[in-house]
Amino acid sequence: MDSENKLMLGLPKGSLEESTIRLFAKAGYQITKSSRSYRPSFDDPTLDGRFLRAQEVSRYIENGYFDCGLTGQDWVKENNSDVVEICDLVYSRASNRKSRWVLCVPEASEVKTVKDLEGKRIATEIVNTTNAFLEQNGVKADVEFSWGATEMKVPDLVDAIVDLTETGNSLRANKLRIVDTLLTTNTVFVANKEALKDPWKKKKIDTIALLLTSALESASKVGLKLNIEVDKLESILADLPSLRKPTINKLADEKWVAIDTIIDETIVREIIPELKSRGAEGIVEYPLNKVVF
Numbered sequence: 001m002d003s004e005n006k007l008m009l010g011l012p013k014g015s016l017e018e019s020t021i022r023l024f025a026k027a028g029y030q031i032t033k034s035s036r037s038y039r040p041s042f043d044d045p046t047l048d049g050r051f052l053r054a055q056e057v058s059r060y061i062e063n064g065y066f067d068c069g070l071t072g073q074d075w076v077k078e079n080n081s082d083v084v085e086i087c088d089l090v091y092s093r094a095s096n097r098k099s100r101w102v103l104c105v106p107e108a109s110e111v112k113t114v115k116d117l118e119g120k121r122i123a124t125e126i127v128n129t130t131n132a133f134l135e136q137n138g139v140k141a142d143v144e145f146s147w148g149a150t151e152m153k154v155p156d157l158v159d160a161i162v163d164l165t166e167t168g169n170s171l172r173a174n175k176l177r178i179v180d181t182l183l184t185t186n187t188v189f190v191a192n193k194e195a196l197k198d199p200w201k202k203k204k205i206d207t208i209a210l211l212l213t214s215a216l217e218s219a220s221k222v223g224l225k226l227n228i229e230v231d232k233l234e235s236i237l238a239d240l241p242s243l244r245k246p247t248i249n250k251l252a253d254e255k256w257v258a259i260d261t262i263i264d265e266t267i268v269r270e271i272i273p274e275l276k277s278r279g280a281e282g283i284v285e286y287p288l289n290k291v292v293f
Helices: 017-027 054-062 073-079 127-136 169-173 199-218 230-239 265-277
Strands: 007-013 047-053 068-072 084-089 099-106 121-124 142-145 160-165 176-185 187-191 221-229 247-250 256-264 281-287
Touching: 007 017, 007 054, 007 199, 017 199, 047 054, 054 068, 054 073, 054 187, 068 073, 073 127, 073 176, 073 187, 084 199, 121 127, 127 142, 127 160, 127 176, 160 169, 160 176, 169 176, 187 199, 221 230, 221 265, 230 256, 256 265, 265 281
Parallel strands: 007 047, 007 068, 121 142, 121 160
Antiparallel strands: 068 187, 084 187, 099 160, 099 176, 221 256, 221 281, 247 256
């Protein structure tokens, strides 16, 4: 390895920080940092990087300060960043689901569609995206940047807001009603175009992408092992869900075989009692760290 080989990563600080560290750990990269430090330490000597707001990551990747990093699709779009999207990483602080930027008004507002916001005032963090959305709908409104606590600005300070939501709970708690969805977003792993022209950096970026996606994929799946009599095998296989075809191994007792498969975790609670009732024995559920397709 060339001693000068080093990959610079931009990592999101704030709500995604801890979940990002956990994801990298599951992928095999240990990241440590102090509470006041923006510079993480990696157990891989070829990696270096910084934590900073997700809103800024794509700009620094585009200008070459970082070779690659994690940010939201929304901020790549908002910044109009010229970067390469390597892979989707659908995770957040609380769950593995996509988020939405939505146009909201108070529940009692007379606004029913975006057209009703002509000449009104809207607060949001994604000013460029909101202006583009209004233009697409032929609406002229005053869009102002919000530094935070956006839900609290209606109806006293603005007529509507464009805010990010994952579950909608915060919006409902603040008695807000969704009028429209501007875009759906999730975390993405993006890279600088020039960095991808470097063979060593491209290989390293592709390796990190593979390990991150496989770690994320494993979060919703488990491994399942069981023993079953040979004469019951075909009926069991017909009803046993799996990622691909299950692995079947012979046992010392020729009347029995062992099955090893990977299934969605939500199915396990339903299928284990069913397998037991149909004669399966030695049923073992085990967690997964990575699933590579």
